[in-house]
Amino acid sequence: MSDKKKIYKPKPISGYPEWLPQVRRVEQQWLDHIREVFESYGFCNIETPAVEALEVIAAKGEDVDKEIYVLERLQKEEGDKEARLALHFDQTVPLARYVGQHFNDLVFPFKRYQTQKVWRGERPQAGRFREFTQCDIDVINVDNLPLSLDAEMPKIIHEVLSGLDIPPFEIRISNRKILLGLLDYLEVRNKTEVTRIIDKIEKLSEDSIEQLLKEHGIDEADSSEILWLALCPDLDAVFPHNEMMQEGLEELQFVMDQLSHLPNVVADLSIVRGLDYYTGTVYETMFVDDPSYGSICSGGRYDDLASSYINKKLPGVGISIGFSRLFAKMHTQLDTGRISPADVLVILNSEDDRAAASEIADTLRKNGNAVELYHAPQKFSKQLSYAEKKGIPFVWMPPFGDTVEHKVKTMATGDQVEADYKDWKAADA
Amino acid sequence: MSDKKKIYKPKPISGYPEWLPQVRRVEQQWLDHIREVFESYGFCNIETPAVEALEVIAAKGEDVDKEIYVLERLQKEEGDKEARLALHFDQTVPLARYVGQHFNDLVFPFKRYQTQKVWRGERPQAGRFREFTQCDIDVINVDNLPLSLDAEMPKIIHEVLSGLDIPPFEIRISNRKILLGLLDYLEVRNKTEVTRIIDKIEKLSEDSIEQLLKEHGIDEADSSEILWLALCPDLDAVFPHNEMMQEGLEELQFVMDQLSHLPNVVADLSIVRGLDYYTGTVYETMFVDDPSYGSICSGGRYDDLASSYINKKLPGVGISIGFSRLFAKMHTQLDTGRISPADVLVILNSEDDRAAASEIADTLRKNGNAVELYHAPQKFSKQLSYAEKKGIPFVWMPPFGDTVEHKVKTMATGDQVEADYKDWKAADA
Numbered sequence: 001m002s003d004k005k006k007i008y009k010p011k012p013i014s015g016y017p018e019w020l021p022q023v024r025r026v027e028q029q030w031l032d033h034i035r036e037v038f039e040s041y042g043f044c045n046i047e048t049p050a051v052e053a054l055e056v057i058a059a060k061g062e063d064v065d066k067e068i069y070v071l072e073r074l075q076k077e078e079g080d081k082e083a084r085l086a087l088h089f090d091q092t093v094p095l096a097r098y099v100g101q102h103f104n105d106l107v108f109p110f111k112r113y114q115t116q117k118v119w120r121g122e123r124p125q126a127g128r129f130r131e132f133t134q135c136d137i138d139v140i141n142v143d144n145l146p147l148s149l150d151a152e153m154p155k156i157i158h159e160v161l162s163g164l165d166i167p168p169f170e171i172r173i174s175n176r177k178i179l180l181g182l183l184d185y186l187e188v189r190n191k192t193e194v195t196r197i198i199d200k201i202e203k204l205s206e207d208s209i210e211q212l213l214k215e216h217g218i219d220e221a222d223s224s225e226i227l228w229l230a231l232c233p234d235l236d237a238v239f240p241h242n243e244m245m246q247e248g249l250e251e252l253q254f255v256m257d258q259l260s261h262l263p264n265v266v267a268d269l270s271i272v273r274g275l276d277y278y279t280g281t282v283y284e285t286m287f288v289d290d291p292s293y294g295s296i297c298s299g300g301r302y303d304d305l306a307s308s309y310i311n312k313k314l315p316g317v318g319i320s321i322g323f324s325r326l327f328a329k330m331h332t333q334l335d336t337g338r339i340s341p342a343d344v345l346v347i348l349n350s351e352d353d354r355a356a357a358s359e360i361a362d363t364l365r366k367n368g369n370a371v372e373l374y375h376a377p378q379k380f381s382k383q384l385s386y387a388e389k390k391g392i393p394f395v396w397m398p399p400f401g402d403t404v405e406h407k408v409k410t411m412a413t414g415d416q417v418e419a420d421y422k423d424w425k426a427a428d429a
Numbered sequence: 430m431s432d433k434k435k436i437y438k439p440k441p442i443s444g445y446p447e448w449l450p451q452v453r454r455v456e457q458q459w460l461d462h463i464r465e466v467f468e469s470y471g472f473c474n475i476e477t478p479a480v481e482a483l484e485v486i487a488a489k490g491e492d493v494d495k496e497i498y499v500l501e502r503l504q505k506e507e508g509d510k511e512a513r514l515a516l517h518f519d520q521t522v523p524l525a526r527y528v529g530q531h532f533n534d535l536v537f538p539f540k541r542y543q544t545q546k547v548w549r550g551e552r553p554q555a556g557r558f559r560e561f562t563q564c565d566i567d568v569i570n571v572d573n574l575p576l577s578l579d580a581e582m583p584k585i586i587h588e589v590l591s592g593l594d595i596p597p598f599e600i601r602i603s604n605r606k607i608l609l610g611l612l613d614y615l616e617v618r619n620k621t622e623v624t625r626i627i628d629k630i631e632k633l634s635e636d637s638i639e640q641l642l643k644e645h646g647i648d649e650a651d652s653s654e655i656l657w658l659a660l661c662p663d664l665d666a667v668f669p670h671n672e673m674m675q676e677g678l679e680e681l682q683f684v685m686d687q688l689s690h691l692p693n694v695v696a697d698l699s700i701v702r703g704l705d706y707y708t709g710t711v712y713e714t715m716f717v718d719d720p721s722y723g724s725i726c727s728g729g730r731y732d733d734l735a736s737s738y739i740n741k742k743l744p745g746v747g748i749s750i751g752f753s754r755l756f757a758k759m760h761t762q763l764d765t766g767r768i769s770p771a772d773v774l775v776i777l778n779s780e781d782d783r784a785a786a787s788e789i790a791d792t793l794r795k796n797g798n799a800v801e802l803y804h805a806p807q808k809f810s811k812q813l814s815y816a817e818k819k820g821i822p823f824v825w826m827p828p829f830g831d832t833v834e835h836k837v838k839t840m841a842t843g844d845q846v847e848a849d850y851k852d853w854k855a856a857d858a
């Protein structure tokens with residue numbers, strides 16, 4: 001071993017967020033809250049491996065605009081034959097594969113939530129994550145799924161987001177059948193491109209949208225009709241030109257009726273989602289004062305989840321919280337300074353007191369407190385300062401010298417009171 | 430869309446475990462329990478990205494016997510220059526990098542727990558995981574760290590494992606200074622190889638160990654002295670030939686004295702761990718009736734965590750639960766049949782009753798119950814059978830027809846009683 005050991009000074013990797021313990025603590029509380037709400041509606045949890053066979057990810061055969069990371073074994077030997085593996089880029093493909101693979105072992109409607117990291121191998125660029133956490137809920141059924149579940153999704157998301165410390169938000173809902181019905185009626189051929197243009201309505205001016213539609217061969221009359229629909233604030237004002245539009249309007253009305261008690265859940269016919277995957281209800285969620293931040297929670301109804309993997313009709317509806325984007329926007333305001341989960345730090349007066357201090361700590365723990373025993377018999381002021389730096393709210397002072405009583409100090413106020421460790425609880429203090 | 434769509438029938442990927450919801454539910458309970466115990470000792474949580482720069486993983490310069498997965502972007506363009514990224518194969522390297530990178534923002538002693546997946550790109554083979562979860566705790570300090578923390582680690586692990594539904598286990602503790610001191614005294618040169626041979630003592634016969642030692646140039650007299658030490662059941666019987674042995678024996682005695690109240694924590698001088706990384710106390714944990722399963726929880730003391738990344742002396746002590754191996758061994762016995770987290774299923778008598786049923790579900794949820802509202806007004810027997818299949822313990826029956834009272838049915842017994850949804854709690858029922 002030489003003293004001149006080479007030091008590799010680590011740098012953050014672009015796109016891979018990492019938090020200090022006091023921020024991670026808040027992140028855990030957010031994730032706990034989300035889990036609690038999802039479970040309170042009877043959603044079970046699943047977790048799938050971080051990787052899928054590349055064939056699974058490619059099975060959809062869509063234009064893959066997701067950037068995919070494939071794995072290579074560093075020490076791969078020549079001639080090793082194995083499936084190529086890729087990190088999942090969302091939780092929908094793994095869900096579809098999971099349902100296809102375990103179909104006979106699942107009970108339908110299958111209601112599951114899933115909170116995992118996903119990876120996108122994009123070029124590194126500011127503000128884009130390459131690793132991020134998504135919190136998804138989906139309900140899948142065989143053959144058909146009642147529309148009432150389309151209304152349950154935003155209700156759950158409303159409850160989740162209302163419990164987080166975030167700025168005012170708005171859940172916007174539409175039904176793709178309305179716009180697609182109109183495009184049918186107008187005999188527009190390249191519907192996918194047109195819906196993708198309308199999907200940009202939040203970011204672009206009306207003029208730019210018209211220009212883009214024109215470039216895609218939509219004439220002025222059709223273009224204004226499409227734009228009028230997308231921007232129409234009143235469902236009753238929309239004339240259903242065909243059955244598809246009619247169906248979309250009725251479905252959307254049904255969903256909105258069930259959500260009428262939630263003022264920040266609104267119908268918005270410009271919501272179409274870029275993906276052809278969705279066939280009915282679609283959702284987006286915006287910050288009211290910062291819609292340009294984009295949707296923090298999106299999803300919708302699909303007719304056909306897993307037909308790439310199994311010969312069954314499996315309609316579903318789902319919604320996904322872009323957790324990392326949401327948390328990253330807020331995290332600087334969320335640092336409470338509380339690093340340690342400990343409720344109380346037990347002071348160690350001397351090495352001779354260790355057994356007694358350890359017993360106090362154990363008893364306090366049995367009472368339901370999280371307890372740290374200070375690691376060394378250092379000066380009292382140093383131990384206090386440690387509690388302060390770690391944000392531990394109480395300090396337990398066992399007797400020392402001639403004293404016989406135990407005292408507990410509340411760090412926020414400096415107050416000290418006598419207490420009995422046999423029945424003390426931080427929650428009551 | 431053609432009806433003859435190609436179906437890719439998904440298969441499990443060797444080494445990547447995945448559970449059905451009812452097993453995942455138990456896995457979550459285990460992970461919750463582990464988190465609760467870790468936090469009750471004041472350990473904070475961190476999470477690091479799944480990837481590190483390849484230089485970071487390679488910085489230790491040790492013989493890398495871990496198989497590493499590197500990432501390749503599927504759509505990488507020519508000329509893209511970026512750091513090569515690799516999936517972490519443990520949580521110790523990321524911890525060292527994290528401490529080096531965030532040193533100025535951390536409060537020491539830094540006590541952290543970390544529960545994440547890690548990946549090893551091994552050749553696929555039966556019983557070997559390539560993705561698995563580890564639960565680590567470590568305490569790191571600057572310059573020095575009291576030995577009492579070496580005793581706290583197995584105490585915590587004892588509490589964790591005692592709370593899980595697993596067969597009897599035994600935590601075995603030694604101190605590497607004892608064996609290394611003896612090897613010094615015997616002037617053995619290839620200590621690393623010899624410790625790795627002793628590390629196999631659980632799996633091989635005494636004869637095989639002697640044979641291996643002989644092959645590594647250890648003569649018969651030395652070989653028996655080494656074996657005698659490794660198998661010696663009594664610390665007091667060991668004669669300290671030098672200071673290092675003396676120190677090791679004293680440290681081990683100190684640790685064992687603090688754990689004397691735990692009968693299944695034992696000193697075992699054959700425990701050395703294969704890694705040169707450890708410098709003092711070392712731990713392994715075996716099933717009493719199946720030691721050949723190998724260690725389910727291991728760790729030890731190290732002098733120097735992060736000197737590859739920062740010019741500081743950072744000693745620490747840590748222990749890691751091989752969660753996936755432990756859980757996978759048990760999982761077939763752990764299926765409780767409870768798929769849904771819902772405490773109660775609310776029956777939907779008819780579409781007209783939906784608003785009322787939904788209000789009942791909401792109120793029950795506000796009372797602290799997890800509640801599923803059945804999705805469609807199907808036959809009562811079908812709704813009951815759904816509750817049974819998902820393992821939902823109670824069924825709420827709102828009034829129907831001429832009845833006015835609400836009833837709740839306990840699925841396990843079939844009992845039905847009148848109840849008021851405004852204050853009903855599953856926990857009390």
